[in-house]
Amino acid sequence: EQIEKQFALSARPFIMHGNSVLDHVITELYQVPENIRLEYLRVKVLELLVTLKTVDPTLVGIERPYFYKSQVEKVRAILAFMMKEPERHFTMEELSEKFNISTSSLKQCFKGVYGTAIYTYMRNYRMDMAASLLTQTDEPITVIAGKVGYTNTSKFSEAFKKVKGKTPLEYRKIEI
Known part of the structure; x- marks a missing residue:
């Protein structure tokens, strides 16, 4: 109830960005050891609730988008x-x-x-697909570039490095 009032949750749903503590707690919810699953989840949910109580909603970027x-x-x-x-x-x-x-x-x-924006999402999707092809196949980089929508290999390498931090060739050598 306190948290509902604190964030005015009854008004409309919202998205809260930019809280690294909350991000960390939520990420840990997905890393549950099987042998202590129920107990672990109980503790993490309590931790999440306590953390939410410490967040000042006026200081974080709260967006209230609504989509049909x-x-x-x-x-x-x-x-x-x-x-x-x-x-x-x-x-x-x-x-x-x-x-x-x-x-x-x-x-x-x-x-x-x-x-994220649609083009950013698709660029990241394409680069993840390319990374997978680089490590799981021996296909030439030019072929992989074509499979993810790039006719110019240097443009592909530039985009890949921007997303993955390494050129496709460097990525293939390191990840194999």
Whole structure:
């Protein structure tokens, strides 16, 4: 009840960003040792509640986005559609038209649901896919670049390094 009042949860749901302590506690909820699962989760939920009580909602960036269920469903369908063809770069206009959603709603809803812009999400997805191909296959980097939508290998290497911190060649040597 205290936490509900503190964050005015009855008004509308919200997203709270930028609290490393909360991020840490929540991350640990996913790393549960099997032999003490129930006890561990109880302790972590209590830790989460205590941590929430110490957070001043006026000092953290609290966003209160609201999206219609139909918008969220469309955004999820758009992501699934794009993931089927990672080599293809879709424009916002193409996606908006195909899924009957305005470009501004698409951008806002996607960021609200996935926490990042649509192009950033897809770039990261493509680079994760490329990283997997680099370590699990012997395919040339130019072929991998093409599979994730890059016709120019140097542009691919630049994007890969920006996301992964290493060039594709360095990544392949280190990870194998």
